[in-house]
Amino acid sequence: GQQVMQIPQYQHVQEGEDFTTYCNSSTTLSNIQWYKQRPGGHPVFLIQLVKSGEVKKQKRLTFQFGEAKKNSSLHITATQTTDVGTYFCAGLGGNKLVFGAGTILRVKS
Amino acid sequence: DAGITQSPRHKVTETGTPVTLRCHQTENHRYMYWYRQDPGHGLRLIHYSYGVKDTDKGEVSDGYSVSRSKTEDFLLTLESATSSQTSVYFCAIRRTSGTDTQYFGPGTRLTVL
Numbered sequence: 001g002q003q004v005m006q007i008p009q010y011q012h013v014q015e016g017e018d019f020t021t022y023c024n025s026s027t028t029l030s031n032i033q034w035y036k037q038r039p040g041g042h043p044v045f046l047i048q049l050v051k052s053g054e055v056k057k058q059k060r061l062t063f064q065f066g067e068a069k070k071n072s073s074l075h076i077t078a079t080q081t082t083d084v085g086t087y088f089c090a091g092l093g094g095n096k097l098v099f100g101a102g103t104i105l106r107v108k109s
Numbered sequence: 110d111a112g113i114t115q116s117p118r119h120k121v122t123e124t125g126t127p128v129t130l131r132c133h134q135t136e137n138h139r140y141m142y143w144y145r146q147d148p149g150h151g152l153r154l155i156h157y158s159y160g161v162k163d164t165d166k167g168e169v170s171d172g173y174s175v176s177r178s179k180t181e182d183f184l185l186t187l188e189s190a191t192s193s194q195t196s197v198y199f200c201a202i203r204r205t206s207g208t209d210t211q212y213f214g215p216g217t218r219l220t221v222l
Contacts, residue, residue: 003193042216096167101149
């Protein structure tokens with residue numbers, strides 16, 4: 001079945017440093033979605049990428065979808081303490097989302 | 110929040126007892142999902158429903174059953190709870206108008222002793 005791998009598992013950064021998490025799928029994806037989960041909270045939808053090579057920005061967050069539609073990345077510029085949480089990518093396969101294991105981001109102020 | 114509630118929010122039970130978790134939505138969405146979340150595994154799909162009385166298995170369905178007799182309610186049952194089912198359980202709905210995405214409930218933390 002479809003598998004989605006996500007790295008790194010953990011990332012500790014100093015406030016103001018950049019952060020990137022990477023997502024790779026075993027199969028070509030129709031779209032990829034990113035979610036953020038704050039500590040103690042539930043996953044919240046951030047964005048969806050559909051087109052090959054697509055790049056979308058949300059303030060300090062930049063999302064990319066690979067040309068082959070099998071990989072994606074989320075980059076945060078100049079992290080802030082409010083960025084703390086777990087970031088998940090998820091690939092849509094039929095009626096189901098397959099989630100990566102997530103990257104836990106900790107920010108030291 | 111897409112009008113999703115889960116009950117109970119916390120539960121402690123003993124091995125071998127049956128447990129039922131409830132997910133309730135107020136927006137009449139067709140698709141509903143149950144996930145479990147464990148450290149290092151992300152969110153894993155247990156079962157999902159694509160309509161009243163229509164359900165299908167996910168990747169970790171063993172030991173779990175579901176029922177959906179009304180559009181608004183999706184129940185997850187652990188017939189005989191085991192310690193390996195200690196986890197945080199999230200329900201989600203799929204909103205297909207506009208961006209096809211999922212919205213999650215607040216979660217249920219289940220501990221099986």
